[in-house]
Structures are given as structure tokens and as C-alpha cells.
Amino acid sequence: MVEKEDLGLSLSLSSSTNNWLNLTSPAQSQPQWNALFSVPENRLQGLPKLRGIDVNRTPVATALVATESCESDEEAGASCSPNSTLSKDGGSRKTERGISDEEDGGSRKKLRLSKDQAAVLEESFKEHSTLNPKQKAALAKKLNLKPRQAEVWFQNRRARTKLKQTEVDCEFLKRCCENLTEENRRLQKEVQELRALKLLSPQVYMHMAPPTTLILCPSCECVSNNSTTSACGVASPSSAPNMPWAPIPIRPAIQRS
DNA sequence: TAAAAGGAAGATATTACGTCA
DNA sequence: TGTGACGTAATATCTTCCTTT
Numbered sequence: 001m002v003e004k005e006d007l008g009l010s011l012s013l014s015s016s017t018n019n020w021l022n023l024t025s026p027a028q029s030q031p032q033w034n035a036l037f038s039v040p041e042n043r044l045q046g047l048p049k050l051r052g053i054d055v056n057r058t059p060v061a062t063a064l065v066a067t068e069s070c071e072s073d074e075e076a077g078a079s080c081s082p083n084s085t086l087s088k089d090g091g092s093r094k095t096e097r098g099i100s101d102e103e104d105g106g107s108r109k110k111l112r113l114s115k116d117q118a119a120v121l122e123e124s125f126k127e128h129s130t131l132n133p134k135q136k137a138a139l140a141k142k143l144n145l146k147p148r149q150a151e152v153w154f155q156n157r158r159a160r161t162k163l164k165q166t167e168v169d170c171e172f173l174k175r176c177c178e179n180l181t182e183e184n185r186r187l188q189k190e191v192q193e194l195r196a197l198k199l200l201s202p203q204v205y206m207h208m209a210p211p212t213t214l215i216l217c218p219s220c221e222c223v224s225n226n227s228t229t230s231a232c233g234v235a236s237p238s239s240a241p242n243m244p245w246a247p248i249p250i251r252p253a254i255q256r257s
Numbered sequence: 258t259a260a261a262a263g264g265a266a267g268a269t270a271t272t273a274c275g276t277c278a
Numbered sequence: 279t280g281t282g283a284c285g286t287a288a289t290a291t292c293t294t295c296c297t298t299t
Contacts, residue, residue, distance in 0.1 A: 111287070112275070130267075151266095152288060159269070160286090 113153070117143045121153050129158055 113121070124131075124139055131139065131154050133147075140147040198205045 113287085149287080153286095155267075155269095156286065156288085158267080162268085 111149075113145075117145065121150070121157070125154065125157050129161070130154065 120143055121139070124135075128135070131150065136147045136150050139145075140150045143150065194205075
């Protein structure tokens with residue numbers, strides 16, 4: 001699968017049809033996601049303490065053992081979650097074996113990954129945002145985690161990346177909207193001025209330069225007033241006669257009588 | 258060859274826990 | 279010391295893609 005995070009700017013939230021809108025934006029310069037998501041040092045420093053408990057061992061690890069059979073299934077390619085159910089009222093979960101976490105000896109606990117574990121995961125994520133089963137197993141083994149934990153970390157990491165990207169895209173579109181609104185205002189004003197000019201002195205108007213023509217590039221929809229190439233560099237009709245170019249006269253058609 | 262069924266994997270929504278101000 | 283906000287691990291469910299029949 002194409003890594004969507006690498007696609008520059010795309011607003012679509014669906015997985016396979018995210019090419020409906022592609023805009024040149026600051027995001028194209030590939031934001032430094034790792035900088036955006038880097039965990040503040042001061043936050044990490046407190047993590048290993050955790051009241052002196054090695055979160056990867058007890059009692060969390062003990063509770064996680066309850067899902068061990070599930071993990072082994074997963075290694076064979078099966079997923080755990082569709083077979084488990086959750087009672088919404090108490091958060092008491094029953095596994096496919098019919099044993100709730102509480103019956104297993106503990107409610108849902110969550111561990112904090114150590115600084116080193118997080119760093120390794122981050123490094124791995126830099127290389128590839130998804131894990132194949134082999135990579136998952138290797139990474140889990142390296143970090144002394146369950147494969148499911150590595151998988152979950154990557155899932156959440158992808159979600160965070162996408163959320164951040166969406167925020168950036170949203171900001172960019174806001175700015176686009178503001179710019180277009182301003183441009184529209186300016187053009188409206190220009191139209192009014194030209195209309196007034198035409199009314200007041202038709203002779204001066206007749207000697208003005210011909211209207212500028214904007215070219216709409218069909219591939220990227222950028223607009224250019226260059227007669228041979230669009231802003232994106234795609235050749236215009238004169239050099240590429242097969243391109244479905246659409247010249248846009250920007251000055252309103254004013255009858256010259 | 259098209260269609261239905263089923264599974265795998267990722268995306269998304271939500272919950273729950275730990276930390277900090 | 280209690281509490282609310284926040285980050286994030288974990289879970290549940292949905293969606294998409296691919297393979298098989």
C-alpha cells in the first residue's frame with residue numbers, strides 16, 4: 001500500500017481514494033513529523049519511575065498473559081479483537097474464551113513504554129509506517145513486548161500522524177480560503193473601477209491593453225497567465241495541442257460600443 | 258469471467274489508565 | 279490531597295482489499 005503520509009497534501013480521509021484533492025501546500029515540503037511527535041524530554045524522564053514498577057513485567061505483564069493464546073493466533077495471521085466483546089457498563093471484557101479480565105485477575109491496565117522502547121519504535125516508524133508480521137515479531141522481541149503491543153503502537157502512531165496532517169491541511173485550506181476571498185474582493189473592486197472608467201471615459205478604455213487571459217491547468221488546476229506554460233510547468237495549448245486547456249478571461253466581457 | 262463469501266489488515270472511534278499542573 | 283486536562287495504550291468495530299470457490 002502506498003504510504004499516505006508520504007503523499008504530501010491530501011485531505012481525503014478514506015484509504016484508497018485520496019487523490020480527489022491535491023494541493024500544493026507547505027505540507028509538500030514534508031513536515032518533520034518526528035519533530036512534531038517527538039516526546040518532550042521532560043515528559044519521558046519521569047516514565048521509568050512509575051512507582052518503581054517495571055510496567056513491562058508486573059502486574060501488567062501478568063494480565064497480558066491472559067491474551068497469550070490470542071497473540072499466538074495473531075502470529076498466524078488472525079486478529080484478536082473481532083472475537084472479543086466489551087460490556088459497555090463496566091469495562092469488563094470477556095475474551096473469546098469467555099474469561100473476563102477481572103476473572104483473569106485484573107482490569108485493563110496499560111503500560112507506559114520506556115524511553116528506549118519508544119525511541120526504537122519511532123525509529124522503526126520512520127523507516128516504514130506499517131509492520132509486516134515478520135517485522136512485528138522482530139520488533140516485539142527486540143523491545144520485549146507482545147507483537148500485539150507493537151502493532152497497537154503503530155496503529156496509534158499512524159492515527160496521530162494522520163490527525164496532525166489533517167490539522168496542517170485544515171490550516172492550509174483556511175489560508176487558501178482567506179487568500180481567495182481577498183483576491184475575489186480585489187477583483188470585484190477592479191471590476192467596479194473598470195465599469196466606472198468605461199462609463200466616464202470610453203476613449204481611454206478603448207486604448208487599454210487587452211484583457212489578460214488566465215490558463216487553467218487541467219492536471220493540477222493551477223492558474224497561470226503565462227501563454228505557454230502553467231504555473232505547475234505543464235505546457236499550454238500552443239505546445240501541447242491535445243491538452244484540454246480552458247482559457248479564462250479574467251476581465252469581465254465589457255461590450256465595446 | 259463475474260459474483261459471492263470470507264479473511265486479513267488497516268482505519269477509525271472509543272475507553273481507560275497514568276501523569277502532571 | 280483532590281481534580282481536571284491531556285497523552286496514549288488498548289479495545290471494538292468498520293472498511294477495504296485480496297483470494298478462493
